Amino acid sequence: MIPPPEINWFALLPLLVLGLGAAAVLLVDVQMKPHPKWLVRMAAAVLLATAAGALLQGWWLRRLEAGETVGTPLPFSGFLIVDRYAIFGTLLLAAIALLGLGAGQRFIVSLGRRAAEAIALVLLSTSGFMLMLSTPQLVMMFLGLEIGSISLYVVAGFSRQERQSEEAAIKYFLLGSFASAIFIYGVALVYAATGSLQLFEQQELLSRVAFVKPGVLLIGLALLIVGLAFKVTAAPFHGWAPDVYQGAPAGMVGFMAAAAKVGGFAALARIMATAFEGYIETWATVVAGIAVLSMIVGSFLAVVQSDFRRLLAYSGVAHAGFILTGIVAGEAGIGSIWFYLAVYTVQLVGAYAVVAAVSGASSAGSPLASYAGLAKRQPMLAHALTVLLLGMAGIPLTSGFIAKFGVFQDAFRAGFGWLVVVALLASVVSFFIYLRVIVTMYMEEPLEDRVLVLTVPLRLVLWTTLAMTVVFGLFPVPLLRLTAISLPL
Amino acid sequence: MVELVVFVLMGGGALAGGVTVIKARNPVYSAMGLLGTLFAIAVLYVMQLAHFVAAVQVIVYAGAVLTLFLFVIMMVGVDKEEDVRETIPHQRRLALALGLIAIGIVVSLVARGRFAWVPVASAAADPQATNGTVQALAEPMFTDWVLAFEATALLLTIAAAGTIALASFRRPVADTAAERTGV
Structure with a gap:
């Protein structure tokens, strides 16, 4: 007779709401066949409920720390963790999914009867990445990674009438599976070296035992880094990103890129800062190397792109490098990494929302030429994109500046001065990239005069992302305070 | 024994x-x-x-x-005749x-x-x-491991939803006609 396991529903709350919400969307579609826009609204409600669940967990955690209630932050035999790190990540992912659904609303409605599947996959992908960052258990982390990624492979291929979308899906699927295999191989080797799959048990063992021959452990660690570096499009594992982010349906790309980055970086930072904090001397150099390569490759290759979506993908590679400069600082850098992720991913969703408005929601590709004279055709889009790009470039008075300053400062304090110098140079180059797009929008004459329709959800997404870019640039302190306490247990 | x-x-x-x-x-x-x-x-x-x-x-x-x-x-x-010639040398x-x-x-x-x-x-x-x-x-x-076991349910849902989404897609009629005639 096997004793029944103890189920902690409270720790499961956000995941449960999302999973049931995804199932509900599918079932409601089958039973009632509502207009797709109602399904989008339903999904938005589910995401808001998820965020509320996460906030409830935060309140519970505070009471737990004050000793007013009993319980464990590590329920399910240490397979799940309720800490500020996971709660902040959950809130961020819910916000990204909400913005992503707003940006993709026109695309989803255009899908007709397939809309429910698209919405359900977005919700399930979000739940996967949430699972990934709220577990200290490596197999669970792998499961979350797969749940998140496999949904994204399908989403990339949704607009199959475009050849590039099919190409994006199959490319993402094959290379993504390869990266997942590398990650799980790393998990196996770390398990072989430490005899545990749980980060805290590994941390305890590694702080107690000094390996004479840490070969297996270090190879495992390297494979974990490579697997996650692939997901966050860090060079030299970025090869798939431009093709996938160019071919996938425009309305969905922002969510795809942002969610995968949040999940990947959150998992990487948790693994590195928890289990392997004692080995920081070893892995920080490797991560710094990947960061330098990402910043250089991303910035310089972005300069020569003639397609705006490829440009954003390559600049995403550079941004992955900037975030990695925060990772080298170990646990001290986590606050800055959260701030950077929160600021950048929101800008990314906003920028791809503009792409969806300019090139059509299900299109593949978005040549820079179609942005010529955008300021005359649709000033709102041009202004919005300008602010978002300036934010990505890290101009003072935008949130991007505070974000970059934070990670550079942490890297400098950790003794990586040379890394900061490279990062500053890369920032200058990337500023040139964004400036080029802005010049195209304002200085050149429009090549086409098709009317660009802005739907209400799209306007909401643009205004929200704009507000966040400007407000967190002028008054960053509340968000800085929040990210500074969003540390892993 | x-x-x-x-x-x-x-x-x-x-x-x-x-x-x-x-x-x-x-x-x-x-x-x-x-x-x-x-x-x-x-x-x-x-x-x-x-x-x-x-x-x-x-x-x-x-x-x-x-x-x-x-x-x-x-x-x-x-019952088809198989070509049993060996093509790999040696x-x-x-x-x-x-x-x-x-x-x-x-x-x-x-x-x-x-x-x-x-x-x-x-x-x-x-x-x-x-x-x-x-x-x-x-x-x-x-x-x-009950949580990991249950989490695979999400993967099955994704598989079902993804298959429907990708398979129930129909190419626009004009598009397929053009392909058939090889234009």
Whole structure:
């Protein structure tokens, strides 16, 4: 007779709401066949409920720390963790999914009867990445990674009438599976070296035992880094990103890129800062190397792109490098990494929302030429994109500046001065990239005069992302305070 | 003694099945030979107390994979003349060499007594051993690992939703017509 396991529903709350919400969307579609826009609204409600669940967990955690209630932050035999790190990540992912659904609303409605599947996959992908960052258990982390990624492979291929979308899906699927295999191989080797799959048990063992021959452990660690570096499009594992982010349906790309980055970086930072904090001397150099390569490759290759979506993908590679400069600082850098992720991913969703408005929601590709004279055709889009790009470039008075300053400062304090110098140079180059797009929008004459329709959800997404870019640039302190306490247990 | 008899019977069965796979003229007989081999090996697993692996062997390999093989054979056509010319140069000589190397490795391992990686549990040696049984697997799966087990449900939902989403797509009519005429 096997004793029944103890189920902690409270720790499961956000995941449960999302999973049931995804199932509900599918079932409601089958039973009632509502207009797709109602399904989008339903999904938005589910995401808001998820965020509320996460906030409830935060309140519970505070009471737990004050000793007013009993319980464990590590329920399910240490397979799940309720800490500020996971709660902040959950809130961020819910916000990204909400913005992503707003940006993709026109695309989803255009899908007709397939809309429910698209919405359900977005919700399930979000739940996967949430699972990934709220577990200290490596197999669970792998499961979350797969749940998140496999949904994204399908989403990339949704607009199959475009050849590039099919190409994006199959490319993402094959290379993504390869990266997942590398990650799980790393998990196996770390398990072989430490005899545990749980980060805290590994941390305890590694702080107690000094390996004479840490070969297996270090190879495992390297494979974990490579697997996650692939997901966050860090060079030299970025090869798939431009093709996938160019071919996938425009309305969905922002969510795809942002969610995968949040999940990947959150998992990487948790693994590195928890289990392997004692080995920081070893892995920080490797991560710094990947960061330098990402910043250089991303910035310089972005300069020569003639397609705006490829440009954003390559600049995403550079941004992955900037975030990695925060990772080298170990646990001290986590606050800055959260701030950077929160600021950048929101800008990314906003920028791809503009792409969806300019090139059509299900299109593949978005040549820079179609942005010529955008300021005359649709000033709102041009202004919005300008602010978002300036934010990505890290101009003072935008949130991007505070974000970059934070990670550079942490890297400098950790003794990586040379890394900061490279990062500053890369920032200058990337500023040139964004400036080029802005010049195209304002200085050149429009090549086409098709009317660009802005739907209400799209306007909401643009205004929200704009507000966040400007407000967190002028008054960053509340968000800085929040990210500074969003540390892993 | 019982162990030896079962081993000889099942080992012989596995070998006979293997020979059938290669020698049978009809591909369906080959598939049946493979089925015999898989079953015989499953019995050998049970003897080693690896009940779970044995069950998986029967369900997944004998059940699913072999059915897939049969599907393909039937789709291609059983009574079709096969082109049996060997296209890989020196195929037979290479196969012989690799086979001899494999036998050499096994013989040398046995000769040196390197059995450290062979599990000692066996039904005859220890009837109480639970290592590798279905129960030993079920207990952690439904207690400590219950969350991971349940999370795979999300993967199944994704598979179903993803298949519907990608398969129920219809190319615009004009598009397919253009493709058919090769324009």
